[in-house]
Amino acid sequence: MDALPGTTRTADRSARPLWTLGLFRSELATTFRRRRTLALLGVLAAVPVLIGFAVRAETAGGGSVGDGGGQGPAFFTQITHNGLFLVFAALAATLPVFLPMAVGVVAGDAIAGEASSGTLRYLLVAPAGRTRLLLVKYATAVAFCLAATLAVAVSALLAGAALFPVGEVTTISGTRISFGQGLFRALLIAVLVAVSLTGLAALGLFVSTLTGSGVAAMAATVGLVVTAQILDAVPQLDALHPYLFPHYWLSFADVLREPVLWDDILRNLGLQGVYAAVFGSAAWARFTSKDITA
Incomplete structure (x- = not known):
């Protein structure tokens, strides 16, 4: 029996790589047009400006950054001598909290947000397929990681x-x-900072497949970030630290050594790859077997 013409065209269309690219472009446009996304990027971009004005005000009378003895947070004491150090200082300041929270919001809302708004079933009716849709959602989260880092x-x-x-x-x-x-x-x-957030993006995507509430998924992802940061700060858990996704985040400072020290940087990249593979696979297993009701 011949297949229905519409079915054949749909199957052909879904198999084309260009269809996946079109879906990715559509998802990118949808994500970066949201007011929430623009607000997150705006806040991230405002942090370095605030830091710059704070340092300028503190050193206006000839003082130094910190307690008056030239001792301040990493990179901060060098900002007055070279404005390029504001880039390093801003990334160091936003990476522990602001950047991962922003990524957690976007990744956590990827699937759960569609479910809570009732658009997930509509997306799956289109010839996208669950695996392709999940890959597009993760690629969009990774793109946001890069956009957020570049904004800072x-x-x-x-x-x-x-x-x-x-x-x-x-x-x-x-x-x-x-x-x-x-x-x-x-x-x-x-x-490197953007890549450091890709493991968290996969973790947030997995959390997003576990619930139909976008708010709950975002809150859970951000909660995991905070928990991991707390565990990484407890000295008694030093044996666990190398396996926590934020542990090597600040290894980017080794790029400012001469020569560059790559050991911790490569450990960080490998760790993020493991998190992306493990939680990406877990998200795929959950999403492809999940009963979509919304």
């Missing part, structure tokens, strides 16, 4: 250049590199 980095670069002098960069090792090399390392650090 670009805002910090512009604020740093406007408020402080820029020039040669003094590395943590005490050597000096050109501004161009420093700018390249800042870009590399931004990419």
Whole structure:
């Protein structure tokens, strides 16, 4: 018996890679047009500006950042000498809390948000397929990781250049590199920070498949971030620390050494890959066997 013409066209369309690309573009547009997403990016971009003005105000009278003895948070004491350090300081300040919370909101809402709004069944009626839809949702979350990190980095670069002098960069090792090399390392650090959040994105996507409430999924994902950060700060649990996804997040500082120390950076990338594989597979197993009722 011949297949229905419409069925054949639908199957052919769903098998085309361009259909997946079109679905990805549509998901990107939907995600980045949401007011919530724009608000998150706006808040992230505002953090470096606030840090820059705070440092400028504190050092306006010739004082130093910190307690008056030049001791401040990592990178902060160098901002007044080179505005490029505002990029490193802003990423170090936002990575423990602001960036992962923003990613947790977007990833946690990926599937659960569609279910709570009643659009998930509609998406699955289209020739997307559960596996393809899940991959597109994860790819969009990863794209947000990069967009959020770049929002911080670009805002910090512009604020740093406007408020402080820029020039040669003094590395943590005490050597000096050109501004161009420093700018390249800042870009590399931004990419590393974005990749550092991909494990969390997979974890949030898995949580999102467990519930039909977008708010609950977002809250649970953010709660896991906070819990992991607390566990990573408890000295008695040092044997557990290397397996927690935030443990190597600040390893990007080693990019500012001469030569660059790659050991912890590679450990971080490997750990994020493991989290992405494990929780991505768990999300796939849950989503493909889940009874969609909304």
